[in-house]
Amino acid sequence: MKRYTKLQVLISVVCITVLLLVGCSKANTTDSKETQSDSTSKIKVVTTLFPQYDFANQIGKDAVEVKMLLKPGVESHTYEPAPSDIIEINKADIFLYTGDEMEPWVAKILDSLDSDVMIVDLSKNITLDKVEDHDHEHEDEEHLHEEEEEHDEDHVHSYDPHIWTNPLNAKVMVEDITEALSEVDESNKENFENNAKEYMDSLDKLDQDIREVVKQAKRKEVVFGGRFAFHNFFEEYGLDYVSAYDSCSAETEPSAKVIATIIDKVNEDEIPVVFYEELANPKVAESIASATGAKTLLLHSCHNVSTDDYKNGSTYLSLMYQNLENLKEALN
Numbered sequence: 001m002k003r004y005t006k007l008q009v010l011i012s013v014v015c016i017t018v019l020l021l022v023g024c025s026k027a028n029t030t031d032s033k034e035t036q037s038d039s040t041s042k043i044k045v046v047t048t049l050f051p052q053y054d055f056a057n058q059i060g061k062d063a064v065e066v067k068m069l070l071k072p073g074v075e076s077h078t079y080e081p082a083p084s085d086i087i088e089i090n091k092a093d094i095f096l097y098t099g100d101e102m103e104p105w106v107a108k109i110l111d112s113l114d115s116d117v118m119i120v121d122l123s124k125n126i127t128l129d130k131v132e133d134h135d136h137e138h139e140d141e142e143h144l145h146e147e148e149e150e151h152d153e154d155h156v157h158s159y160d161p162h163i164w165t166n167p168l169n170a171k172v173m174v175e176d177i178t179e180a181l182s183e184v185d186e187s188n189k190e191n192f193e194n195n196a197k198e199y200m201d202s203l204d205k206l207d208q209d210i211r212e213v214v215k216q217a218k219r220k221e222v223v224f225g226g227r228f229a230f231h232n233f234f235e236e237y238g239l240d241y242v243s244a245y246d247s248c249s250a251e252t253e254p255s256a257k258v259i260a261t262i263i264d265k266v267n268e269d270e271i272p273v274v275f276y277e278e279l280a281n282p283k284v285a286e287s288i289a290s291a292t293g294a295k296t297l298l299l300h301s302c303h304n305v306s307t308d309d310y311k312n313g314s315t316y317l318s319l320m321y322q323n324l325e326n327l328k329e330a331l332n
């Protein structure tokens with residue numbers, strides 16, 4: 001779709017010079033550009049994380065060529081853009097990122113991006129939920145309050161940037177992606193809108209299915225032994241959680257005291273499942289499980305997929321439905 005990248009311009013200039021030297025006209029180079037393979041007529045989309053990679057494919061289908069900067073299987077929180085990634089973004093028609101809270105590095109590279117790349121912040125139409133760090137631990141472990149009160153001033157209010165874990169936010173992201181694709185390729189606007197409508201119906205169905213599971217559930221509380229990215233999801237569906245880690249990108253391991261408190265809770269409330277997150281060693285969840293007899297299950301937060309999931313064609317919807325199956329077990 002995009003007509004001139006810097007490299008193409010450079011090649012054109014070299015070609016034109018060579019052709020002029022041998023007596024040919026500029027028209028020849030234009031002709032050869034028009035007859036290039038089909039992929040050049042597709043909208044080039046570059047995305048940061050998996051959800052928007054999947055959404056762009058669902059909406060754009062054959063009219064788009066979507067590339068995810070994060071390679072499958074790579075943990076997303078330590079990602080820094082390589083120079084080759086900047087080149088990749090500059091070759092794109094559209095660059096989709098999650099938001100400045102999730103990807104603060106984007107703000108730093110904006111200056112090095114070409115002005116003809118459409119840059120879309122997919123959180124722009126979503127109100128981020130404010131989260132108080134450690135909140136979940138404090139709320140639930142009353143006996144820890146006294147000892148930890150001295151740390152209260154350390155509490156920072158931050159936002160949970162994992163907007164996509166709530167399917168209703170995913171719908172807003174899909175709308176923004178549809179708008180961007182339609183702007184770049186107006187001739188396909190109707191197709192994009194039809195695909196988006198169909199896809200958003202599936203997201204509505206997912207939303208309803210989650211509500212049904214929560215409504216039927218015996219309990220409304222979940223224990224998480226991994227890094228936690230589901231605040232937006234749990235808020236939406238009125239579920240409580242206890243998490244061993246402060247946040248999704250926590251670098252410090254939970255203290256023995258925190259783990260002991262969670263073990264007590266699992267025993268007292270007879271919680272059947274301890275969740276762990278994808279693409280990480282589930283050792284904390286496993287130690288809680290082995291101390292309590294609970295089972296460990298995956299709650300996939302979809303930042304990125306494993307290479308196997310990628311090869312098997314996993315989608316946001318397939319991962320979320322697997323989550324729902326696991327959640328059903330955890331809530332009973």
Ligand SMILES: [Zn+2]
Nearest residue numbers: 229248249303
């Ligand atoms: Zn995260």
